Amino acid sequence: MEELPFKLGIHPINWVGEDVKEHGADTTFEQIVDEIQKLGLTGTEMGRKYPTDSNELKKELSERGISLVSQWKSVLFSDPAYREEELEAYRKHVLFLKEMGSTVISTAEVGGSLHFDPRRTPNEKEVLRLDEAGWQSLAEGLNRAGAIAAEHGLKLTYHHHGGTVIESPEEIDRLMELTDPSLVYLLFDTGHTYYGGGDPLTVLRKHYNRIAYIHLKDIRQAVLDEARAEQVDFVTCIRKGVFTVPGDGCLDFAPIFKELLDRKYTGWAMLEGEQDPATHNAYEYAKNALNYIHSLLIKESR
Numbered sequence: 001m002e003e004l005p006f007k008l009g010i011h012p013i014n015w016v017g018e019d020v021k022e023h024g025a026d027t028t029f030e031q032i033v034d035e036i037q038k039l040g041l042t043g044t045e046m047g048r049k050y051p052t053d054s055n056e057l058k059k060e061l062s063e064r065g066i067s068l069v070s071q072w073k074s075v076l077f078s079d080p081a082y083r084e085e086e087l088e089a090y091r092k093h094v095l096f097l098k099e100m101g102s103t104v105i106s107t108a109e110v111g112g113s114l115h116f117d118p119r120r121t122p123n124e125k126e127v128l129r130l131d132e133a134g135w136q137s138l139a140e141g142l143n144r145a146g147a148i149a150a151e152h153g154l155k156l157t158y159h160h161h162g163g164t165v166i167e168s169p170e171e172i173d174r175l176m177e178l179t180d181p182s183l184v185y186l187l188f189d190t191g192h193t194y195y196g197g198g199d200p201l202t203v204l205r206k207h208y209n210r211i212a213y214i215h216l217k218d219i220r221q222a223v224l225d226e227a228r229a230e231q232v233d234f235v236t237c238i239r240k241g242v243f244t245v246p247g248d249g250c251l252d253f254a255p256i257f258k259e260l261l262d263r264k265y266t267g268w269a270m271l272e273g274e275q276d277p278a279t280h281n282a283y284e285y286a287k288n289a290l291n292y293i294h295s296l297l298i299k300e301s302r
Contacts, residue, residue, distance in 0.1 A: 006266050007266075007268045007269070008041060008268075008293075010043070010044060010270060011047075011270045011271065012032050012045065014271070014273045014274070014277070015027045015047075015049075015282040016047055017274070017276075018047070018072070018274075019235050020276075023238075023276045023277060024049075024276075024277045024278075028049065029049040029050055032049060033061065033064050034064070035283045036066055037064040037066065039283070039286055043066065044061070045069055045070050045071060045270060046071035054096060054100060067101060067102075068102050069268045069270070070097065070102055070268075071097055071106065072108070072159070075090065075108070075145065076111050077111070077137060078109055078130055078165065079111055083144075086141065087148065093105065102154065104155050104156075104157045104213040104267070104268070105156050106157060106187055107145065107187075108158070108159040108166070109138055109166060111165060112128035112165040114126070114233055115163055115233070116163075127165060129165055130165050134165075135178060139179050142158065142175075143179055146179070146180065146184045155185045155213075156183065156184055156185060157186060157213040158175060158185065158187060159187040160175075160189065160193070162192050162196060163234025167192070167195075168197050169196065169198035169202070169203055172193075172196075176207055181209075181210060184210075185212035187212070188204055188211045189215040190246075192215070192217065194250075194251060200251060201256055204256060204260075214267065214270070215270050216270065216272065217273070217274065218244045218248055218251050220248075221250040224242050226240070238274060238275075241276065243272070243274040243275055244273050244280070245271055245286060246292055247291075253292075253293070253296060254296050257293070257297070257300065271289050273285050
């Protein structure tokens with residue numbers, strides 16, 4: 001992918017589910033990184049099958065010419081009672097990523113989420129949206145966490161995400177308005193933008209100056225429509241196969257790539273599918289996505 005001015009990597013979630021644990025349960029770390037190397041990609045995120053010892057992980061990745069770009073960090077900043085404990089955990093997360101040579105931290109608020117908030121109970125059915133106090137507390141916590149990241153040469157990139165309190169384009173807008181642009185950046189995710197009711201190209205253009213990291217994910221419209229009709233939750237949507245890799249769903253990536261090329265984006269972008277690898281082979285789907293991206297670049301260069 002030498003035509004790209006930015007760095008293209010791939011998330012291990014293509015091989016092993018993070019939110020749906022049975023997806024890729026038997027897949028090994030070695031298979032994931034060997035296939036990333038075979039695809040010719042040089043960046044990955046942390047996955048639950050990866051070694052947690054930094055020296056071991058550095059050795060395994062460096063042998064394959066792969067770098068660790070980021071790692072997801074859940075935070076519970078919307079509740080002030082958790083903030084100091086959460087900031088201490090965030091600092092430890094920053095130090096691990098700094099040691100690994102990473103530059104961005106995928107960060108998402110879990111307060112109010114059905115699946116990620118430790119305060120929720122199994123019988124609840126709705127994401128609890130933020131009240132005004134929650135918004136202010138979240139923004140303050142993110143600014144402080146962003147300062148910790150900046151202190152160590154990293155950027156906090158906020159991951160708007162399905163099934164959380166920052167999901168819709170309006171919620172993304174509000175978060176960007178409330179947080180310090182020098183401390184809190186945006187992780188722009190094409191699939192989660194569309195899942196949250198937004199147009200990816202519009203969100204990309206509107207918030208480009210805050211974007212420091214990108215996830216490239218596609219959506220199966222028929223699955224999304226069925227899930228909406230059944231009013232199922234976010235994790236059930238994943239089980240149904242709502243997400244796939246670029247080129248296999250309903251999103252038009254041509255204008256998205258044109259925008260990134262025209263604006264000379266130079267950060268990392270990660271391919272994501274987040275589907276069951278038993279029925280959607282991670283390596284084959286990634287290879288198809290790379291061919292699709294290559295075809296878009298050829299058209300763009302003409």
